[in-house]
Structures are given as C-alpha cells and as structure tokens.
Amino acid sequence: MISLKPRSILLISAIFRVGLILFGEWQDTHVEVRYTDVDYLVFSDAASLMASGQSPYKRTTYRYSPLLAFLLIPNSFTSRCWGKFLFSASDLFVGLFIRIILKQRKVPDDLCTYSMLIWLFNPFTFTIGTRGNCEPIVCAMILWIIICLNNGNVVQAAFWYGLIVHFRIYPIIYALPIIIFLDPCFFRSGTKPLLSDWTSDQGKARQINSELTDKCVVCDALKSTFTRSRILFGLISGTVFLLCTGFFFRLYGWEFLHEALLYHLTRTDPRHNFSIYFYHIYLNYERELSVLEKLISFLPQFIVQLVLILCFAKDLVFCFFVQTVAFVAFNKVITAQYFVWFFCLLPLILPWSNMKLKWKGLCCILLWMGAQTHWLLWGYLLEFKGKNVFLQLWMASLLFLAANTFILIVLIRHHNYGPVFRQHTDLKTTKTT
Amino acid sequence: MKSYFENYESLHDSSFEDFMAHQLSSSLCQGIPDNWNVGVRLSVRELSLVGEGSHRHLSSSIRLQIAAASIPKLPAHLCEVIVIQRLPLGVFADPFELQNPHKHKAFRDIAVFGDTNLELPSFQSNRSAVEFHIDAGFNILFMQNNGTEFNLLLPLDARYQPLDESGYSVVEIGEPDMLMRCSVEGKQHKQSCLFMSPPNEKAKSTSATVAWKIPAGMKAHAGFLSVITFVTALLSTLSIVYASMFLSGTKVSKT
Numbered sequence A: 001m002i003s004l005k006p007r008s009i010l011l012i013s014a015i016f017r018v019g020l021i022l023f024g025e026w027q028d029t030h031v032e033v034r035y036t037d038v039d040y041l042v043f044s045d046a047a048s049l050m051a052s053g054q055s056p057y058k059r060t061t062y063r064y065s066p067l068l069a070f071l072l073i074p075n076s077f078t079s080r081c082w083g084k085f086l087f088s089a090s091d092l093f094v095g096l097f098i099r100i101i102l103k104q105r106k107v108p109d110d111l112c113t114y115s116m117l118i119w120l121f122n123p124f125t126f127t128i129g130t131r132g133n134c135e136p137i138v139c140a141m142i143l144w145i146i147i148c149l150n151n152g153n154v155v156q157a158a159f160w161y162g163l164i165v166h167f168r169i170y171p172i173i174y175a176l177p178i179i180i181f182l183d184p185c186f187f188r189s190g191t192k193p194l195l196s197d198w199t200s201d202q203g204k205a206r207q208i209n210s211e212l213t214d215k216c217v218v219c220d221a222l223k224s225t226f227t228r229s230r231i232l233f234g235l236i237s238g239t240v241f242l243l244c245t246g247f248f249f250r251l252y253g254w255e256f257l258h259e260a261l262l263y264h265l266t267r268t269d270p271r272h273n274f275s276i277y278f279y280h281i282y283l284n285y286e287r288e289l290s291v292l293e294k295l296i297s298f299l300p301q302f303i304v305q306l307v308l309i310l311c312f313a314k315d316l317v318f319c320f321f322v323q324t325v326a327f328v329a330f331n332k333v334i335t336a337q338y339f340v341w342f343f344c345l346l347p348l349i350l351p352w353s354n355m356k357l358k359w360k361g362l363c364c365i366l367l368w369m370g371a372q373t374h375w376l377l378w379g380y381l382l383e384f385k386g387k388n389v390f391l392q393l394w395m396a397s398l399l400f401l402a403a404n405t406f407i408l409i410v411l412i413r414h415h416n417y418g419p420v421f422r423q424h425t426d427l428k429t430t431k432t433t
Numbered sequence B: 001m002k003s004y005f006e007n008y009e010s011l012h013d014s015s016f017e018d019f020m021a022h023q024l025s026s027s028l029c030q031g032i033p034d035n036w037n038v039g040v041r042l043s044v045r046e047l048s049l050v051g052e053g054s055h056r057h058l059s060s061s062i063r064l065q066i067a068a069a070s071i072p073k074l075p076a077h078l079c080e081v082i083v084i085q086r087l088p089l090g091v092f093a094d095p096f097e098l099q100n101p102h103k104h105k106a107f108r109d110i111a112v113f114g115d116t117n118l119e120l121p122s123f124q125s126n127r128s129a130v131e132f133h134i135d136a137g138f139n140i141l142f143m144q145n146n147g148t149e150f151n152l153l154l155p156l157d158a159r160y161q162p163l164d165e166s167g168y169s170v171v172e173i174g175e176p177d178m179l180m181r182c183s184v185e186g187k188q189h190k191q192s193c194l195f196m197s198p199p200n201e202k203a204k205s206t207s208a209t210v211a212w213k214i215p216a217g218m219k220a221h222a223g224f225l226s227v228i229t230f231v232t233a234l235l236s237t238l239s240i241v242y243a244s245m246f247l248s249g250t251k252v253s254k255t
Helices: A006-030 A038-051 A066-071 A082-104 A109-120 A123-130 A135-150 A154-167 A170-181 A210-222 A228-266 A278-283 A291-312 A316-330 A336-343 A346-352 A357-385 A390-414 B002-007 B013-025 B068-073 B137-141 B199-204 B219-247
Strands: B040-050 B055-066 B079-087 B109-114 B128-135 B148-158 B168-174 B177-185 B190-195 B209-215
Touching: A006 A082, A006 A109, A006 A123, A038 A066, A038 A082, A066 A154, A066 A228, A082 A109, A082 A123, A082 A135, A082 A346, A109 A123, A109 A346, A123 A135, A123 A336, A135 A154, A135 A170, A135 A316, A135 A336, A154 A170, A154 A228, A170 A228, A170 A291, A170 A316, A278 A390, A278 B219, A291 A316, A291 B219, A316 A336, A316 A346, A316 A390, A316 B219, A357 A390, A390 B219, B040 B177, B040 B209, B055 B079, B079 B148, B079 B168, B128 B148
Parallel strands: none
Antiparallel strands: B040 B055, B055 B148, B079 B128, B079 B177, B109 B128, B168 B209, B177 B190
16 A cells, blocks of 8 residues: 655655756757657747747748647746746646546545556656656646536536647547536536546445436436537637637638648658558648548547547546547547557546456556557557568557557446446435446 | 748758859858868768668768868858758658767767658658758867768657568668868858858769668458457457446346
8 A cells, every 4th residue: 555645746756847847958959869859949939929929820830729839938938948847847747737636536545646646657648748748737727627517617617628628629529428417417507516436336336327327317318408508608618719719810810720630630641650551641642632532431439439528527537538538549640649649547447447457457457558569569660670561560550559449448347437426416326246 | 951941841852952053152152162172071981771570770980081271261169060861751750869968979960851740651751851960170270181970870660561461661871961161250140151062072982871670560461450459449349349338247137
C-alpha cells in the first residue's frame, strides 16, 4: 500500500518536472538531438509574432487557436521556458483533478493515489509537457468539465466545453454523450445530482443496474429530449465556441479558419504514421479520392462512436475513454501525442475495472507497447535507414489497430458499467453477476 | 535569394542563372571594372551526402582563392562568401534545424528560400534554396597561395516521392553557386561588390552531383492494399460494436 500524501506526490512531481525542463534546456544547447518538441518552437514563434502585433499564422505549420499563442506571449519577454512551465503545471492539475473526480465518487485513498501516480509518473505524460507539447492543457480542461458535470454545474461545464472545442476540435466527439448524460432523471432544476459511489464490490464482480437503467430509459423517452440542462449546455457551449471563433476570425480572417479549424477536419497526411490509412492515402495522393472512398473510410469511425455513445453515455468518464481510444485508433492520422487524450482518462476508469494488473493488465500493456514498438521498428528502417518497407510498415499499423481493438474490448468486458448518478428516490437492489 | 523570390514565384534553374548574371553585371565597382579579373576563385573541392535514410547532410568543401595581387584591393574585414545551394524537388532544408546554435555558430547568416512547407510530398511542392553567409575577412588576410577552405554541412530531409515501380526514386543535387561580396569604400559612398569565379573557370571544376536514393510507394500495392485496409477497419468496427452491445455491463436483464 502506498502511503504518500497527495500533496507530497504533487510536490515530487513538480520538482521532477522542473528538473526535466532545466535538463531539456541544457540538452538543447549542448547536444545535437534536441529535447524540446519542434511544435514548441512553432508555438513560441507564433507567440512572438502575436506579441509584435502580427498574425500568428505567419508562422508556417502553426495550426492552433490564437489562444495558445496568446498564452505563450510571456515566452518573448520573460523566459522561453514559460510555456513549458505552463504545460507542466497543467499536467500537475490533471493529477489533482484525477484525485478530485475519484474522491467525488468516494473512491478509497489508496486507489486514488495509484490513479494519480499512473498519470504523474507515466514517462510518456511527464515528457510531453516538459518538452513543450500543449496537450496537458486540453486534458486538464476536459477533466475540469467532468468535475463540473459531477457537481451539477452545467453552466460552467458548458463554458469550458465551448472553449476546449475551439482550442482543440476533437472534444466535439463528447457532445452527444454529454447531452445524453444530462439526463432529466438526475439533472433537475434546483437540485444537485446525486453521484453513485464507488463500492468495494466494484473491483470484484460486475454489477448491472438494470432496473435503474430501464426506468430512466422510459423516463427519458416520455419526457422531452429538450430539457433545461441540455438546452443550457448546448446554448452556452455553442455561444462560447462561436464567440471565440468569430472573434479570431475578425482578427485573422480566413487564414485562422483554415489553419486552426478546417485543416484538422480535412487533414490527410501521406507521410507514415500509426494510422492504417497512411499508405492508402500516399498511394492515392495524386488523385482526388472518390466520395465512396471517403465515406468508406469515415464510416467505421462514425459507427463505432455512435455505438459507444449509445451504450456507455451514462457512465460518462468510461464513455469518454472508449470513445477517445476508438477515435484515435480509427483516425486517418495518428501521432504519438494523441495518446495523451485517453491516458488522462485511464486512471479514472481503473477503479471500476475488475481486471487485475497480474496478469491480464500487464498483458494488455505489453501488447500495446509491443505493437507500437513493432511499428516503430519498421518506421526506423524506412526513415533512418532508407529501406523501402512501406508494406511492412502498413502491416504493422494494421497490427496496431488490432491491438487497440483487442485491448478496448478487454477493457469493456472488465468494466463495471454503472451510471454516474443515482436517483433521488431510494435505490433498487442491484443485481450482481 | 530574397531578391530572387521578390521577382519570381518559384525556383527554376534558367531564371536563377539569368537573375545571377543580371545581379553581377549591375554590381560593378568603381576602381574594379571587371568582376572576373579580381582573381577570386571559388570552387567545390568535394560534394557528398553523409548519413542514411530520410535525414542526411550535404557536405560541401569549398575553396576560396584570391590572386595575391588582388588581396590588398579587397577590404578584408568586410568581405563575406555567399553560398547558394539550390535544392531539387524531392528534398528540403528545415529552417528549424538551421537555427540550431550548436551546429551553425560559424555562419554569419543562413536562410532558406522557396517552398519551406515541410509536409508536402515532392509532387505537390516547389523547389527551395539555402543561402549561407560566411565571414571571409580573416581568411583573406592570412590566405596562402593554395587559398582557404570552408566546410559546409547542410541538413537535408527527403520529401515523399512520386510512386515508382522500383520502389525508389533518385534525386540529384548539384554543386552550390558561390560568390564573394565585399563592402568597398568608394569615392562618394560605400558600395557592395559581388565577385565570382569566371565562367570558364567554373565550368572547369568537376560538375559534381550527388545522387540520393529515396524510398517511394509502389503503385502495384494500391489495389489489394485499399481492400485489406477497409476490411480490417470493418472487422475492428464489428468487434467493438459486438463487445459494446453484448459483452459489456450494459446488458439489460429481463425481470
């Protein structure tokens, strides 16, 4: 049992990250291979352009909201590490929010601690912020939205949701589950929704809150879909998104719209990446893909997202997690930084999983890392040895999709699904299988 | 190169050569009537590609020789050697890598001109060129009869190539263009003078090119690959759908 206090964990994590940032500065100056992510230099350049009154989009490959450049303006007149400290601080907030969310559901301290450690001391996650990648900000905002929703604070959740969709498009996939989640059975005017607590049975057997689910499906169908909470959420988040987008469109015009939004919606990259589609895109890049081809590549993503939402929306965090894993796995472009999107949600679902680390959990970890390493090996031969291994690399990406699919199915099978909220009336007895 | 791209949209060898000829003829200096007779000789001793894979270095060994009689005429501390490496379609120089202070502290200035979009494949991109400015002042003063040498190591990256049945595409990189620029104190004002090797001297030097063999996709893969890709995506989809609907805790028991 780990007896570290959360404060100590956060302090050690903070010191470690400061050390990494300083080490990164040394490495950048003295070693040929840089520690800093190339994206950080793009953000910094865009920020200094903004600071001098110019458009951040004068910096080629800057494809983010101007908000990000704005946050990094202090890079120009304080320290060039300001952004890294900001991202690492967000990283620490993610750890803190993981604890808050789990404590909201009365998860025991030791499980909360393990969950925090899984995020804060995951080598992938602590390097990402210290190298200057902005994803920790996105993760922190998403977790904050979950906290707000758990507290019944729809207005605040909507505000941050509108902002995060403007900042990074992908959270749009959470729109429908959030709407479903704002169930009138639980979200009633004037009353805070009641969270269903974690119990020690969660880790042992699967429970099906079938009667509760049945009743609320009927309740939902009978009442109007357009409840106060849902309308409020939609209006506020939509307004925030449109206001931010409209404001920056006014400042930076079509260049902003294209680089920050449209590019991500239509992005296809023929260069090798983890996606199964990369080689298909490269082989067909010189011609326009037919509507049928575009539809066929979009359908798997669409179907999977829809089914996951309909099955798991009431268990919102789990729904977010499986949606994100599937979204990344079926995307036309997959880069390693996308993995952070579901890494921040993984610690939140583990207390509800009856899968043990030994040996099923460990097998899943090894399978995922093995599939990734296998791909990286072929990628290395292509990129650094100049061998034509496109076919082998593509097959490795198929294996990576297969591994992701398998692990997702295993996690679904071992998850103790249950709505986040319970009704204000007495609970019916839950069945245990 | 900045001036070139102010007049031309993209880099073509013929346009560039015309442009250079025009630049030279318009930079005649007072007191030095003919740029070719200053005795400046810039030549490439060696051109090679270093490294493997998609990220390599173009190594150029450049010799600067100035006729002894000309040395006193040149303002040593105000001369610089300008090297322009034109790159073919298919490779590019990353401006980010060129900013690396660890590697490039010896240069007065380095810049990339033309298509600096790192993401486009070669069949959708345009050419680019890299311009180096190297301080020649010290070297001129202490130049021996055999001149002085500069070594340039230019990091290059390969773009994705057009499809090829052989699985590889060969890109050829030629010698750089080189000239020397001096700020000379004229009778009324300072003037910037350009000098380069005489055309006949330039032709004598080995017209060396280096060949870079880059992996390319094969059209033969297209047919079966698309089918297998979509079938795999479909199978994964069906598996996840099945697991979500029938293997998860959302199963509703009938009471």
